[in-house]
Amino acid sequence: SAVAKPPVVVGSKTFSESHILAEVAAQYLAANGVPVERKIGLGGTLITYEALVQGELDVYPEYTGTLTGAVFDDLSMDTARLGEALDGDGLEFLVPLGFNNSYALAITEALATRLSIASISDLAAQPDLDIGLSLEFLNRGDGWPELQRRYALPQQAKGIEHALAYRALEAGQLDVADAYTTDGNLDLYSLRLLDDDLGVFPAYDAGYLSRKDLPNRARELLAELEGVIDETTMRALNRRVATDGLSPEVVAFDFLAEKALVL
Ligand code: PBE
Structure with a gap:
């Protein structure tokens, strides 16, 4: 029929890695003839997850440990149980x-x-250490409450915008902050990442979280992106935004071109 297919709506959370990965998906789909619409920077994990469940989006970048820790609040979930829980939400x-x-x-x-x-x-x-944490980390099931309980930490933590945290550490305004291990600007600062010796943090494997009613063509195309970004590459992509000041759109485009995923 002549009815146009509705666009696949690609979303992201508010930090730049999420934006870059949304752009990688959106540009790859579009380059292969799938119409896309973007909803970038929707909010934190729970807001973005809920938008997906409600059908305001079709797909966004997410991490396994974020789903078990922040969404389902159960760090003991294995891959199979996570899959079942997502299935129950239509994802x-x-x-x-x-x-x-x-x-x-x-x-x-x-x-x-x-x-x-x-x-x-x-x-x-x-x-007496002064601890400042990104707002989401302050409350998540895999965040500060769990660290405080497992490690019996005596400090009170306060909230700080993640984009300002490393500078605040360097300026001595804060003693401890949360880092994201693929942050592109981590190398600019002389920071030590503390060993999680009790193994509280789960694995945060990045991927695309989608609705089960995502059109098959889009699902096939996204499957082609399996394994294309290793940790070093993700850090380099984040660095181009954080340090070189490039837009996530340009960084995603250059990445796809370099991998010969777009012509
Ligand atoms: N993370 C690190 C967070 C932010 C970056 C993947 C654990 C998350 O979005 O869940």
């Missing part, structure tokens, strides 16, 4: 992209050396 997790972007706690090398802090356990003996 499925497509393609591991090939990298893990974990939370970590960061402290300046200078302070870490002075206080002999190497692991999260070591923080328990330092009640």
Whole structure:
């Protein structure tokens, strides 16, 4: 029939890696003849997940540990149980992209050396440390409440915008902040990422979370992106936005061109 297919709506959360990965999907689909619409920077995990469940979006970049920890609040979930839980919401997790972007706690090398802090356990003996965490991390099931409980940490943490955290550490306005391990600007600062010696953080394997009613053609195309981004590559892409000031659109386009995924 002559009825136009509705566009596939590609969404993202608010941080730049999410935007880059949404652009990779959107541009790859569009380059292969699938009409797309973008809803970038919708909000945090729960808002974006709910928008997907409600059908306001069809797909957005997400991480396995974020689903078990933040959405289902059950870090004991394995892949099979996660798949069932998503299925119950009409969703499925497509393609591991090939990298893990974990939370970590960061402290300046200078302070870490002075206080002999190497692991999260070591923080328990330092009640006066000033801890500032991204707002979502402050409340998530895989975030501060769980760290505080498992490691018996005595500090009170406050919220800080993630984009400002590394600079605040360097300026001495904060002692400890949460880091994202693929952040492109991490290398610019002399920070130590503390060992999660009790293994609280799960694996945060990146992929595309989609509605089960995603058109088959779109699902096939996204499947072709399996394993195309390793950790080093993701860091380099993030660095181009955070440090070089390029837009996520341009960074995604260059990446697809370099991989010969678009012509
Ligand atoms: N992460 C690290 C967070 C932000 C970056 C993947 C654990 C998340 O979006 O869940």
